[in-house]
Amino acid sequence: MKRDLRMETLAGVLSGEILVQMHCYRADEMVQLLDVAKEFDYKITTFHHAIEAYKIGDILAENDTCAAMWADWYGFKMEAYDTIQENVPFVHAQGACAMIHSDSDMGIQRLNQEVAKTWANGNRAGLDISEAEAWQWLTLNPAKALGIDEETGSVEAGKRADLVLWSENPFSTYAVADQVWIDGALMLDRAAGLKPRSDFKLGHPGPQMSSE
Amino acid sequence: MTRLSKFLISAAVSLTVATPAIAETLFIKDATIVTNARLGKMDRASLVVRDGRITQIGQDIKAPAGARTIDGTGQWVTPGLFAPLTSLGLVEIGAEDSTNDTSAKDASTSVSDVTADGFNPKSPIIGNTRVSGVTHAAIVGRPSHNIFSGTGLVADMSGSFDSVLDADSFVYVQLGSRGARIAGGSRPAAMSQLRAALNDAAAYPARYKGPEDGDALPRRDASALSPAARGAKPIIVGADRASDLLSIIELKKEYGIDVIVAGAAEAWMVAEDIAKADLKLIIDPVANLPGSFDTVGSRIDNAKLLSDAGIDFALMSFSESTSHNVRVLNQHAGNAVANGLDWDSAFAAVSSVPADWFGVNTGKLIKGQTDTTLVIWDGDPLQVTSAPTFIMIDGEEQSLNSRQRELRDRYNPTRDETRAHKYR
Numbered sequence: 001m002k003r004d005l006r007m008e009t010l011a012g013v014l015s016g017e018i019l020v021q022m023h024c025y026r027a028d029e030m031v032q033l034l035d036v037a038k039e040f041d042y043k044i045t046t047f048h049h050a051i052e053a054y055k056i057g058d059i060l061a062e063n064d065t066c067a068a069m070w071a072d073w074y075g076f077k078m079e080a081y082d083t084i085q086e087n088v089p090f091v092h093a094q095g096a097c098a099m100i101h102s103d104s105d106m107g108i109q110r111l112n113q114e115v116a117k118t119w120a121n122g123n124r125a126g127l128d129i130s131e132a133e134a135w136q137w138l139t140l141n142p143a144k145a146l147g148i149d150e151e152t153g154s155v156e157a158g159k160r161a162d163l164v165l166w167s168e169n170p171f172s173t174y175a176v177a178d179q180v181w182i183d184g185a186l187m188l189d190r191a192a193g194l195k196p197r198s199d200f201k202l203g204h205p206g207p208q209m210s211s212e
Numbered sequence: 213m214t215r216l217s218k219f220l221i222s223a224a225v226s227l228t229v230a231t232p233a234i235a236e237t238l239f240i241k242d243a244t245i246v247t248n249a250r251l252g253k254m255d256r257a258s259l260v261v262r263d264g265r266i267t268q269i270g271q272d273i274k275a276p277a278g279a280r281t282i283d284g285t286g287q288w289v290t291p292g293l294f295a296p297l298t299s300l301g302l303v304e305i306g307a308e309d310s311t312n313d314t315s316a317k318d319a320s321t322s323v324s325d326v327t328a329d330g331f332n333p334k335s336p337i338i339g340n341t342r343v344s345g346v347t348h349a350a351i352v353g354r355p356s357h358n359i360f361s362g363t364g365l366v367a368d369m370s371g372s373f374d375s376v377l378d379a380d381s382f383v384y385v386q387l388g389s390r391g392a393r394i395a396g397g398s399r400p401a402a403m404s405q406l407r408a409a410l411n412d413a414a415a416y417p418a419r420y421k422g423p424e425d426g427d428a429l430p431r432r433d434a435s436a437l438s439p440a441a442r443g444a445k446p447i448i449v450g451a452d453r454a455s456d457l458l459s460i461i462e463l464k465k466e467y468g469i470d471v472i473v474a475g476a477a478e479a480w481m482v483a484e485d486i487a488k489a490d491l492k493l494i495i496d497p498v499a500n501l502p503g504s505f506d507t508v509g510s511r512i513d514n515a516k517l518l519s520d521a522g523i524d525f526a527l528m529s530f531s532e533s534t535s536h537n538v539r540v541l542n543q544h545a546g547n548a549v550a551n552g553l554d555w556d557s558a559f560a561a562v563s564s565v566p567a568d569w570f571g572v573n574t575g576k577l578i579k580g581q582t583d584t585t586l587v588i589w590d591g592d593p594l595q596v597t598s599a600p601t602f603i604m605i606d607g608e609e610q611s612l613n614s615r616q617r618e619l620r621d622r623y624n625p626t627r628d629e630t631r632a633h634k635y636r
Contacts, residue, residue: 054623075337075536076306084620093625106498106531113543113596120597126626173546173596201502205454205481205509 019045019147025079027052034063046145048101050091051083057094066097066145070107071114088115088137089122089129099141111138116171131171160184237262238604239275240588243284246556248291248564249576253556259289259577264607266581282602288589290559291575292347292369292605293542296494296526296566297448297474299535300349301331301338301367306535314535317356323409323429323436325362327352328379333371336615337536342369343614344539345587345600348377350570352448355386359394359402360409363436364448366570368585370605381570383440387451387460388475388506403459409433410467413441446470446569448494452506454478461489472569475530477507480514483521492569493518493525497548497558515561516552526566527558546594558594574606583607 012018020037024030024047037044046066047053051074053060053067060067069091074083084090091098100115102108119134143153152162164170165179180188188195238261245257251269259269260276275281304311313330331351332338341349352364366381386394387402395402408428412419416434419425426434439445449460452475464471472492473479477499479486486493500512511517518525529537529544545558564575574585583606591598603610621627 057625072537072539073533075304076533078305078308081305082619084616084623086620086624090620090623090625104531105501105503109498109500110547113547117543117596120599124599125620125624171597173543173594174550176550201508204502205478206502206511 013042014040016043019043019145021046021048021145023048025049025051027055031056031059034059034065037063045147046097046099049080050101051080051087053096053098054084054087054090054094055082057091057096060091060096061094064097066099066141067091068099068101068142068145070101071118073104085118085121086125086127088118089125089127089134092129092133092137093122093127097141097144098137099145100137112166112170112175113173114138116173119171131169135170237276237279239273239279239281240284240289241273241275241281243588244288245269245577246288246290246559246593247577248556248560249578251578257289258284261584261586261604261607264582264584266577266579266584269577269579282588284588286591287601288591288593288598289577290345290587290589290593291563291567291577292585292587292603293345293562293593294526294564294566294570294572294575295341295346295349295534295538295541295562296472296528296569297530297534298349298351298528298538299353300341300351300369300538301333301335302327302351302353303535304332304335304337306533313353315354315356315361319357320430321362322358322360322433323362323383323413324432325353326365326379326436327362328365328376331365331367331376333367333373333375338369338371339611339614340536340616341538342371342603342605342610343600343612343617344542345589345593345603346538346541347585347587347603347605348567348572348574349538350381350448350566352382352384355384355391355394355450357394359386359391359405360384360433360437361386366572368605370608370610377572378570380439380445382446382448382472383437384448384450384474387449388453388456389504390506391450399456399459403463406463409437410441410463410469413437414467416441440469441467443468443470446472446492448472448474450474452477452504452510454481454509456506457482457491458485461485461491464489464491474528475507476525477514478509479523480511480517481509483518483523486518487521487523490524493523494528494566495525496530497527497544497551497553498529499531513551515548515558519553519557524565525561526569527561542593542598543596546596549594555594 044065048068050067050069069087074080088098115137140153143149152160161184163181164177166175167178168175178190241258242256245254257271258273260267299314302313348368350366353361355361361384364382366378367376391402392399395405412426412429412434416438420431440447474494476493476495497515499510502508529540532540541562545562548558567575585605587600588602589598
């Protein structure tokens, strides 16, 4: 029999070996897709972008499906028109697995600030979410969505040492990562000048030495 | 800047602007006040606004009789934020052409495209922006078929039909690799077109005797560019590479034009030349990536290095949507602080610096200030966790409502009453 990689992948989805990360914006479409998943007996792990997830937080919770959402991006296309600045905390408050999202090369550098602003907006709207709870939106919940929460996503004995040492409370704009440890290895150290530098940057203007 | 019949118009037609502060005395007490002026930043300070005019500001002020009092304990009072280069009100949905007036790739006009003709103060995005503390913006479209995109405007974020303060405020021109591509493929071609256009405009109308006259610009565009070509209006030039910035300095000397460079990612490399030439810059304080060969020298402390060199600069979040997410301006200014810029300079760079450039008298809180524009925040305005609790533009209290907040309130999980028209 000829091997069919496409069908093999879909078979993996049906058997639960492959997690489904799904790009979807509108509430009605997400609900429709959850129905499709029920009909064919597979699971959607996470909806990404999920602009209208706050409208269906209870349904996401019932289905144990996560939503990965921006703090404030919207409006670039019609299906992205209805976001609110409280999307992440509203989904969280309805009992579903919420996480912060960015597909921007800038936003991803400061996911802590994306979490901080949406968290503050949620509490301003009457929620009472602690910083510790909100911190799951960029640690434990994405680890769950990727199926690696046994390995990382929280600081616990037995998990990998994936740690950040912040200069101050990371809910502050002024906080910077002083040290970053990945699986126990120190990968960034501001004081010592240790940080990654790509081949591309060599010979171009700008900070050249790793200490700059 | 005159605001003819502002009160009459807004009182008659505007539903979004609440409670004009006509004949009201406002007393804000015991707040941290950022003046952007001689008094600097004051703790436990108070101010009085009477009929839109600041009559008192300082640390020992008593409540005037009959004043409406706002307790500013733990709050900050600042001038409104001024976003120095945006496309606010020109586009509702980026990908829906019928709602998008940011560019005109099939048009034959250029400088004579008046941005104000496309500006919609009733766009909900204006309200979404205002409630985040942005009270003013410079607005222009994006060049597409021509290195010029048109004549830009300055507006307030009140959402009222008379919110355009200056419909003929500045001209935008694109250089760098993007300008080169528009001009036909090279930087020399773009510079040639720009010089020819400036020559046409500086010689307007004398050069335009016949209908085909002008080297680069038809009559209507030469007419539109002529004030800027004579140094009477700013020209905002988009460019990042250090060598382009040096070319712009030469151009500024040659033509005596008033130039503001937008982008300027590699400005730190030629900071001394920029300072000497009094070139103004609008930079993105978080732009630290070599996204193109124009910005290969980008670094996160550009703002700090430019400040050290004494350069006049404003901040703008070009790395975010300049139509929909202008509200990250305070967050990004805070990031400049996190990377070495002093707080006062960072705040001025998103308020008084651009306000002064564009001739809008709103960037400072000083005694005698009329048409007062101010924002009360529930904390340090450069903290991502802070938000406005009160906004005044030109002496009028503004609504803190927006389309996004109406959606928020409709779906707020803390509200359990039945909402008849809720989505489900």
